[in-house]
Amino acid sequence: MTSLMPQPARRRRLLASAMTVPAFLAALGMCAVESWRLVRPQSPLFAAPFVYSLADAIERNDVEHAHAFLRAGQDPNRPIAVRHAVLTGGQSVLVSPLVWAVATGSRDTLLMLLGFGARFDQTGADTALCLADALGDNEIAGLLTLYGSPSPGRECHALQPGRAPLLSLPL
């Protein structure tokens, strides 16, 4: 048995290797991942899935991609074409990005739009708040009350039964 025992020098190397190999692999792994990041920055390992339009980004509450569209020059107040099975009854409708954020309950994107130049006019602010109320989204309604400047005595039209919310309200 004694003759099969590793010599102290060999044991020393083994123990040292046991402690060093993970560090070597970690360093190698880091270098590999960072090199890949340089070569393929759009790889799924580093970049979020592509978003085709501001409307899509808002619907997903993808605040970074939504901001990227504004940064690229898209006007945050220009109406966008949206289509949704429930909210628009499958029809294509033109709405402002802010109203679309309210309709889809995209809290972060709504705040981003308000922070980067999107504005309601008085009617728009009232309608957006009515929409949030009608959809039962108290959080969005609270944000609109704080930052959207709705008029205190606004009157909301009731949603028409069986009709999509964005087709029911005067947008």
Next chain:
Amino acid sequence: MAGAKVEPTRAHLWTAVVFALATPFTFILCLTLWRTPFPLTEAVAIFENVTNTATEVWTPQTSYYRPLFYLTVSTIWHNAGSLDARLAWLTLVQVVAVILLVVLFIVHLRPRTFIDAAAATCAVAVLVGSPGFRDNLELPLSYTTVGMPLVLIVWILLNRQPRVWDAPLIVALTLIAIGFKEQGLVIVPMAVAAWWMRAPGATRGVTATLAAIAIAYLLFRLLYWRADFPVFEQAIGLGFREMEVPEATARFGAFPYFVYAYNAGATIASLLFAEPARGVFRIIEAWSQGRAQAWQLLHVGSSIGLTGVIAWWGLHSLRASGGRSPESRVFVTLVVVLLACGALSFNYSRERLAGMAIVFYALAASYALRAAAARMLEASPRRFAAAAVGMLIIATAWQTRALATIEYARATALRNHREWLVMLPERRAEFAERPAYLGIMDSMIEQGTDPAAPRPTRYPAWVAFTIGQP
């Protein structure tokens, strides 16, 4: 090992190997910090503060007192030309402190053999993989990140033969560390422990001077203490839940000392056992409910394992040398600094508050792993095999934790970026009466919303669960 004769060239070679293994991590972390946007929530208020009240940094206005940090920020803010230059200099303070800490740590260990280098490599991972290091990387809050290399420099000076300039340098570094954050005070009990353990540079004069500085500092703080300072400055953790300040004050405000002791103990335990975090036993709770994740077990397991090895080595070295060897000095200093960090975190427990003790925990890890390896050289084959597997597991776990530090820094960068995207309306409403705040905030929007900000790597779920990706 001790007593082994090593050619100088080979000694340099092993030090170079440790540097080579630490370089990718350090480079990637520093690059991540360099590209990280400053947060909206903390940074703008600090910059507004130094813009409005630059001359009042020396007078304690609240329970927090970090005059040299504010002086540094103020100096940069008022003297660097453009906003980009100001922010770059402030980031540089953080980055240089990180580089200095890692470089000094390796130079101080100066591995001379393969096994020294292996233990030092693990120790570097312990240093940078600990929450006490990770949680101090936020911009521009460089309080403890600056203090960590300073405490290491003072330790190095205390442990070498004294030179003429050592005493004034130790005093100056201590004052800087304390001026950046109260945690710098741990240098004083550290020096007392070093003097008691007969460290060559810890002369009676240096120790007495540092003790006098600590007493003067405490008297100064008491002079400006006000009865209306809150009993609890921040939310506290207790058991399995966190309590906000109003609730904690209502429940424990009349007699907060039990909670203060709990907070101190929680900070110490978080360093030694990775639990509790912020005073809350989250991992134990998750484990008892059958929802513990791999990273949680990895953190607790690696910390318990390493702390066990350190305790064995420390007690053994104390017994063997009668408390007079350099290694036993590290162990006693670790205990003293840890207690000091705990005491300084009495008001609320956070992992970052153990930052100054991490340096000594990592130093102790290096010596302990080296001693454990030496002990195993003569063990039976079965014990040797078990020890080798144990060391492999501990090393792998801590390297994983070091990797997680980089992902944590990236997640912080993304969180800062999102703050700028989402919080502007709220801030504009809340700070409508503070034009300086709004002016600084508006000027920083571009850096905050730059899409080039670092983002966490989108690892597969099993990797994310293992490293504990935030």
